[in-house]
Amino acid sequence: MNQRAAILSLITPAYLWLALTILLPLSAMLYYSFLSDVPIGNREVSWTTENYRTFFEKAFYSELMLRSFKLGAEVTSICLLLGFPCALALAKSIRGRTKEALFLLIILPFWSNALVRIFSWTMVLRGNGILEYSINWLLPGTGPLDLMFTYPAILLGLVHSYLPYMILTCYISIDAIDNQLLEAARSLGAGKLTILFRLIVPLALPGIVAGSFLIFIPVIGSFMEPRLLGGRNGTFIGTIIEDQFTAVFNWPLGAALSFIMMGLVLLILFGFSPLVRRLK
Amino acid sequence: MANVSVLNLSKNFGTTTALDRVSFQFEDGKFFALLGPSGSGKTTLLRMIAGFESPDQGSIHIGGKVVDHIPVEKRDIGMVFQNYALFPNMNVQANVGFGLRVRGISGSEMKRLVAEALELVRLSGFDNRQPDQLSGGQRQRVALARAIVTKPRVLLLDEPLSALDRTLRLEMEIELKRIQRDVGITTIFVTHDQEEALTMSDQIGILNEGQLVQHGSPVDIYENPQSVFVARFLGEANLLRGQADGKNVKLEIGGTVKTLSKPAYPQVICSIRPEKISIQKEQEVHRSNGNRVAGRVNEHIFNGTSLTYLVQCGNLVVKVFVQNLSGEVIPPNSSVHLFFRPEDTLVFPDA
Structure with missing residues (x-):
């Protein structure tokens, strides 16, 4: 009984906090999503499902949703392709001081404000900016790159922001793989590629899946990078939702779109859950 | 099957000497124990024969050929590790069949060879178990089956019994000896347990501080130790x-x-x-x-x-x-x- 009280006292503060900060605002938003207007002042509001119907009636929204999911998939894939080899080298080949220094470099982006980071990208990418200037200096006559306000610029900014998550989650699961397993595979005649694809990748899958979700979910709802680096090309479901709250002042539609996005993400999570369960 | 010989092997890790000019001939088909206290260099010697470490000096021959520049995966060895190192993402059949699949043997031929190996270690019918559903002794047998199924030229055992309790260890000593005799494979066994070395091996090599201080049959070493160290380390004195x-x-x-x-x-x-x-x-x-x-x-x-x-x-x-x-x-x-x-x-x- 004593132990039970101890456990309760350990977990209650955290769960209470989560309930207050997540469930309460979320229920408020759910409430808004079924209203006809923002209930401020003397506006007349009524219950409606119109906000949800809008999404399915106007192709514009589902196209944007698809575009956001595509962005999420691309950013996640690039992060995986860049992050996994890096995590592998950090976990299995690099030791001591060098490893510490390299880890510091990975975590460095977390120390700066996201807005500052994105704005500094605009300095690099804009016409006659740092990137164009340097390339033209190295290879005269390359001409303008026109990267600013393009889809690749958004990818660049998002990969920059989210790559550390993939490296860190993959590192943790690769580091946990016993070196004797890899030695055993070598003693049985396995080459490097066989070891990578039949042992390391399957055993690191929990880290890969965790990293992918940590990146995919925020990326599909992202609005800062698309807006600042994408300009006219930066319209995604995240920026539309932000517009509903800050510019158009249509909170009910913004809330409904948010819940539709959340529902789709949950569907994907459920789709992956058999895979995740198999890993345990 | 092949004999293994090491010639004048030396290895330093930083300032510590792990092996100091060790030469030894492991004859074909015999069971050898490398015995010594921890830090004596016995594991380093085994890992060098496997190819996981490279000697600073000296050379290693397997089957009469120098293997110094041949990587582990091409040396055609079988190895059993201290914690068995079974692949947790594969069942028993896939674990034992791993070396066969790497060699391009799959399908019914692979299944037949795996079944043979499992029968040899008395684990027939365990094909579909996962490693975490096995006891310590069973994992040990799977690791052994996996190491010998490819018919390697030499079998290397790194303190394979040290994680087992006493009764199981005595049982496995007999089993291991029987399997080694049945297969007739040159076997090199690293241990710090003198009893294990005495009961199982045809030849014992005793290492101390990186040097091979004495080698011979168990009876020979026990009855005629050449130094106080050997007299005290093997048996009581x-x-x-x-x-x-x-x-x-x-x-x-x-x-x-x-x-x-x-x-x-x-x-x-x-x-x-x-x-x-x-x-x-x-x-x-x-x-x-x-x-x-x-x-x-x-x-x-x-x-x-x-x-x-x-x-x-x-x-x-x-x-x-x-x-x-x-x-x-x-x-x-x-x-x-x-x-x-x-x-x-x-x-x-x-x-």
Whole structure:
């Protein structure tokens, strides 16, 4: 009984906090999503499902949703392709001081404000900016790159922001793989590629899946990078939702779109859950 | 199957010497134990034969060919690791079949060979189990089946029994020996357990501080240790200090004894195994030939089949093993005489 009280006292503060900060605002938003207007002042509001119907009636929204999911998939894939080899080298080949220094470099982006980071990208990418200037200096006559306000610029900014998550989650699961397993595979005649694809990748899958979700979910709802680096090309479901709250002042539609996005993400999570369960 | 020879192997890790000019010939089809305390270099030697470490000097031959520049995966070895290293993402069949699939053997041929190997280690029907559904002894057998299914030229075992409890270990010692005999594979076994080395191997190599200090058959090494270290490390030994006195040795604890060989140094240590000493009460002494030392019984430990006496001789406690022939126990504080043959009194220089 004593132990039970101890456990309760350990977990209650955290769960209470989560309930207050997540469930309460979320229920408020759910409430808004079924209203006809923002209930401020003397506006007349009524219950409606119109906000949800809008999404399915106007192709514009589902196209944007698809575009956001595509962005999420691309950013996640690039992060995986860049992050996994890096995590592998950090976990299995690099030791001591060098490893510490390299880890510091990975975590460095977390120390700066996201807005500052994105704005500094605009300095690099804009016409006659740092990137164009340097390339033209190295290879005269390359001409303008026109990267600013393009889809690749958004990818660049998002990969920059989210790559550390993939490296860190993959590192943790690769580091946990016993070196004797890899030695055993070598003693049985396995080459490097066989070891990578039949042992390391399957055993690191929990880290890969965790990293992918940590990146995919925020990326599909992202609005800062698309807006600042994408300009006219930066319209995604995240920026539309932000517009509903800050510019158009249509909170009910913004809330409904948010819940539709959340529902789709949950569907994907459920789709992956058999895979995740198999890993345990 | 092949013989393995190492020539003049040396290896340093930073400033510590792991191996110091070790040469040895592992004959085809025999079972070898590399025995030594931790840090003696035995594991380094095994890992070098496997190819996980490269020697600073010297070379390794497998089947008469130099393998120094051949990586582990091309050396055609089988290895069993201390914690078995079964692949947790594969079932027993996939674990055992891993080396076969790497060699391009799959389908029914792979299944047949895996079944054969599992039968050899008496685990038929365990194909679809996951490693975490197996007991320690079963994991050990799977690891062994996995290591021999590819018919490697040499089998390397890195303290494979140390994680098992005593009963299981004794059972596996017999099993391992049987499997090795059935397959006829050259086997090199690293252990720090002297009993394991004595009971299982055809040949024992004893390592200390990176050097191969002695090698030979278990009986040979046990009966004729070439140094105090070997005498103490393999089996038990009473060590009595003394001074050379012509052909004899004058012991510090009193008395003069004859030794197997003439003492070649002024300061010597005599080594006598506890089971080679007989004990008699002072008033019942009826034997006078051979070496004799007087003492007083401190205590006895009764094991049923045998007795261990701890006898105070001067400032030294001498251990004596006696077979329980008469059912009689000499009580503590009795004055006794200890007898041992000159042939069993080995003499070493006192370093």
